[in-house]
Amino acid sequence: MDYRGPLSGIRVVDFSWIVAGPQATRILADFGAQVIRVEYEGRIDSIRMGNPSPGSASGSPNASGMFNNLNRNKLSITLNAVHPMGLELVKRLISVSDVVIENFRAHVMESWGLGYEEMAKIRPDIIYVAMSGFGHTGRHKMYSTWGPTAQALSGLTYMSGLPGVPSAGWGYSYMDHTAGYYGAAAILMALHHRERTGEGQFIDISQVECGMVLTGPAILDYSVNGRPYRRPGNPPGNHSTHPATAPHSTYRCAGEDRWIAISVFTDTQWAALCQAMGNPAWCREERFASRTARVEHQAELDHLVGEWTAHQDARELTHRLQALEVPAGLVQNARDRVEDDPQLRYRQFYPELDHPELGPHKFEGLPVHLSETPGSLRQAAPLLGQDTDVVLREILGLSDAEVAELAEAAVF
Amino acid sequence: MTSDTANLGPLVGLRVLELADEKGHYCGKLLADMGADVIKIEPPAGDAARRVGPFVHDAPHPDRSLFFWHYNTSKRGVTLNLETPEGRDLFRRLARGADMVLETLAPGYLPGLRLGYRELSAENPGLIMTSLTPFGQTGPYRDFVTSDLVSLAMGGPMASCGYDDIAGAPPIRGEGHQAYQTGSHYAFVGALVALYWRDLTGQGQYIDASIHEACSCTTEGAFPSWVYSGRVVIRQTGRHASMDPSQPWQFLCKDGRYVNLIGGVPRDQRQWQALLRWMDSKGMAEDLMDEKYQEVFRRRTLGRQDPLSHHVNEVLTRFFGNLPAEEVYHGAQACFMPMGIVRSPEETLDDPHFAEDRAFFSQLEHEELGRAVTYPGRPYIFQKTPWQLRRRAPRLGEHNEEVYCGELGLSKERLTLLAECGVI
Numbered sequence: 001m002d003y004r005g006p007l008s009g010i011r012v013v014d015f016s017w018i019v020a021g022p023q024a025t026r027i028l029a030d031f032g033a034q035v036i037r038v039e040y041e042g043r044i045d046s047i048r049m050g051n052p053s054p055g056s057a058s059g060s061p062n063a064s065g066m067f068n069n070l071n072r073n074k075l076s077i078t079l080n081a082v083h084p085m086g087l088e089l090v091k092r093l094i095s096v097s098d099v100v101i102e103n104f105r106a107h108v109m110e111s112w113g114l115g116y117e118e119m120a121k122i123r124p125d126i127i128y129v130a131m132s133g134f135g136h137t138g139r140h141k142m143y144s145t146w147g148p149t150a151q152a153l154s155g156l157t158y159m160s161g162l163p164g165v166p167s168a169g170w171g172y173s174y175m176d177h178t179a180g181y182y183g184a185a186a187i188l189m190a191l192h193h194r195e196r197t198g199e200g201q202f203i204d205i206s207q208v209e210c211g212m213v214l215t216g217p218a219i220l221d222y223s224v225n226g227r228p229y230r231r232p233g234n235p236p237g238n239h240s241t242h243p244a245t246a247p248h249s250t251y252r253c254a255g256e257d258r259w260i261a262i263s264v265f266t267d268t269q270w271a272a273l274c275q276a277m278g279n280p281a282w283c284r285e286e287r288f289a290s291r292t293a294r295v296e297h298q299a300e301l302d303h304l305v306g307e308w309t310a311h312q313d314a315r316e317l318t319h320r321l322q323a324l325e326v327p328a329g330l331v332q333n334a335r336d337r338v339e340d341d342p343q344l345r346y347r348q349f350y351p352e353l354d355h356p357e358l359g360p361h362k363f364e365g366l367p368v369h370l371s372e373t374p375g376s377l378r379q380a381a382p383l384l385g386q387d388t389d390v391v392l393r394e395i396l397g398l399s400d401a402e403v404a405e406l407a408e409a410a411v412f
Numbered sequence: 413m414t415s416d417t418a419n420l421g422p423l424v425g426l427r428v429l430e431l432a433d434e435k436g437h438y439c440g441k442l443l444a445d446m447g448a449d450v451i452k453i454e455p456p457a458g459d460a461a462r463r464v465g466p467f468v469h470d471a472p473h474p475d476r477s478l479f480f481w482h483y484n485t486s487k488r489g490v491t492l493n494l495e496t497p498e499g500r501d502l503f504r505r506l507a508r509g510a511d512m513v514l515e516t517l518a519p520g521y522l523p524g525l526r527l528g529y530r531e532l533s534a535e536n537p538g539l540i541m542t543s544l545t546p547f548g549q550t551g552p553y554r555d556f557v558t559s560d561l562v563s564l565a566m567g568g569p570m571a572s573c574g575y576d577d578i579a580g581a582p583p584i585r586g587e588g589h590q591a592y593q594t595g596s597h598y599a600f601v602g603a604l605v606a607l608y609w610r611d612l613t614g615q616g617q618y619i620d621a622s623i624h625e626a627c628s629c630t631t632e633g634a635f636p637s638w639v640y641s642g643r644v645v646i647r648q649t650g651r652h653a654s655m656d657p658s659q660p661w662q663f664l665c666k667d668g669r670y671v672n673l674i675g676g677v678p679r680d681q682r683q684w685q686a687l688l689r690w691m692d693s694k695g696m697a698e699d700l701m702d703e704k705y706q707e708v709f710r711r712r713t714l715g716r717q718d719p720l721s722h723h724v725n726e727v728l729t730r731f732f733g734n735l736p737a738e739e740v741y742h743g744a745q746a747c748f749m750p751m752g753i754v755r756s757p758e759e760t761l762d763d764p765h766f767a768e769d770r771a772f773f774s775q776l777e778h779e780e781l782g783r784a785v786t787y788p789g790r791p792y793i794f795q796k797t798p799w800q801l802r803r804r805a806p807r808l809g810e811h812n813e814e815v816y817c818g819e820l821g822l823s824k825e826r827l828t829l830l831a832e833c834g835v836i
Contacts, residue, residue, distance in 0.1 A: 006609035065640030138769035155757030160586035171572035171653035172632035188604035215757035216482035222758035223786035230756035263559030334638035343553035367625030368602030
């Protein structure tokens with residue numbers, strides 16, 4: 001572990017679990033922060049058990065692929081924070097750390113006696129980021145959230161679907177990833193502020209609010225024009241309402257569940273698409289002669305384009321249309337991305353790491369490439385509690401006798 | 413600098429030049445709302461986003477796009493034509509005094525104008541330059557053109573979103589420029605990592621951010637399902653895509669609205685007991701009060717294929733279907749269950765928890781409307797360095813004089829000449 005990254009001097013006490021918090025600390029760890037997951041078998045991260053997401057049915061807390069991908073580069077200690085001696089250790093750890101992060105409901109840390117005020121007594125410049133569904137204030141702060149809850153409440157679920165039928169929604173916890181991005185950004189800004197002023201602070205992140213920000217123009221259309229997003233024709237499926245343009249949709253290709261997305265904005269792109277289609281006679285009809293006309297006859301246009309794409313190979317067609325500068329791309333599932341995407345392969349986006357129980361596997365890389373301080377994938381996710389001993393002895397300076405006493409008291 | 417400066421936002425004092433279109437203007441907003449002085453640099457005809465609706469009172473005009481308004485809060489705006497030598501010179505002068513440049517132009521475009529990172533950093537070694545592009549600066553797809561839809565298709569999100577109960581339904585993209593927002597989230601994080609490194613060392617750097625890669629690591633279970641199980645997840649209506657079909661999560665309520673409960677059943681015994689009491693109090697527990705059901709969640713979460721889970725899910729479908737959505741939402745949350753209403757975005761304005769207690773929404777004065785406008789608020793509450801909408805989005809060229817005359821020292825006569833010659 002010779003890597004020194006831009007965050008190598010930063011120690012993070014990480015109480016977070018499931019996806020949102022671990023997503024935040026994954027980014028910090030990839031850039032070198034020492035992220036110490038504080039875990040306990042009595043309240044185990046369910047992702048470790050492969051539930052509710054892909055992973056192991058073996059009963060081992062170390063055999064989940066999803067956990068492995070989310071928690072690489074981190075350390076794990078086991079510690080019962082509600083045991084008085086465990087709490088004492090947590091406080092000692094905070095006293096030598098820069099950041100504390102958790103994504104429990106609002107009351108949990110307080111109930112342990114670890115609110116911000118308490119932490120700041122231990123470590124005056126501590127940065128404490130609380131990531132919850134509803135935030136740490138307000139009448140519903142005790143409500144609980146998973147990604148889909150936040151997506152539903154913020155409007156994002158509703159914005160994904162075909163008109164006139166129930167929402168398709170997001171087929172995964174988009175807002176777990178995204179709240180994690182805000183968590184990482186918040187910590188980085190707080191570190192910048194601390195660097196300039198010596199001051200730490202508390203940061204309250206609500207996952208639902210993060211989602212609400214992402215619906216911005218719809219909120220403004222309502223607050224300025226009084227036009228609700230919930231109206232006939234919405235959500236628009238894969239069509240583009242603003243800016244209005246056509247063709248703009250997904251079209252079936254040859255093979256099982258193969259699709260291509262095509263977005264034509266300009267007359268030049270339209271002419272190029274027509275050329276790719278072999279300039280059939282219908283391309284020259286009045287009803288498709290201008291962007292306005294194409295928008296007005298979108299349904300017929302979609303049908304005709306779809307008849308053509310249905311016989312094409314999705315990736316080959318992507319390359320052919322892109323060569324003509326038409327915005328187009330196949331709908332890629334994970335297999336397509338990991339095995340067949342020449343761009344991701346060229347960019348080495350899926351580096352491999354070895355895990356003691358799972359063996360060598362590919363991991364998602366970093367989508368930002370910093371010229372002087374690139375991130376790095378150094379080691380797979382930690383086994384449950386694998387670093388307890390090292391952290392107690394080397395970071396907290398405990399003696400053999402003290403460690404033995406803690407073991408005796410079943411603190412970890 | 414007054415002593416209040418520290419209260420204005422963690423990025424106060426940071427000067428950012430933004431050469432970003434719809435792909436990256438959200439990254440600029442994230443910086444600006446936290447206090448950075450973001451100068452949006454548009455071509456003299458204006459950024460294309462100004463021509464995207466909806467518009468104020470449906471009157472299309474470059475200064476009245478609500479799309480542009482949302483994504484360009486807290487920024488100042490100037491016009492500049494980089495295709496002219498004078499324009500490039502002005503940009504170089506601005507870049508000398510900048511901390512960051514954020515750009516979304518085609519790979520190679522700025523270096524072709526001798527305005528790439530190499531040239532700009534030679535005069536300003538602390539400069540942090542972030543390029544956010546559809547596929548990154550290298551590779552076989554680097555020159556591919558995209559749309560938000562195309563990025564969501566190729567990056568993977570769409571493959572997990574759609575319907576399992578509508579024959580032939582395509583993969584669906586979540587509306588609202590989510591690919592570009594995801595790219596912007598990563599560009600933002602990358603720029604902040606570089607900023608922290610500069611705090612420590614004084615050294616700037618170049619950041620190559622790819623929207624394709626940002627979307628590709630924002631697909632949750634799809635990736636490990638393939639890597640660890642060799643399986644592609646299937647799309648399902650209103651719930652997570654998964655390797656095997658799961659039971660419904662999205663329930664139709666009596667008032668025609670939908671609610672959403674991950675998993676479609678309680679997760680543990682505490683939720684289950686509370687739910688049973690609630691259902692029983694409404695006389696709608698059906699056979700679930702039977703002894704044999706009482707302890708079923710004590711030891712485990714019910715598996716997807718468990719017939720009991722299926723039965724509970726069906727009873728719940730009828731129970732929720734007999735109540736209005738608001739009652740289901742609050743009732744289920746009182747049972748500790750992560751229940752949410754499927755809201756349209758504007759319906760969040762009526763939620764007292766967010767709108768009143770947490771004062772989520774923000775007001776910005778729009779003098780041209782003679783009133784304040786309600787905007788979505790902050791994604792985070794910083795105790796000491798708060799997020800804030802600092803000003804409304806700039807009108808086209810609104811700060812030309814302030815920046816070019818006030819800061820670079822050009823005369824007003826020169827400004828007129830540059831305008832007439834198509835430089836600004």
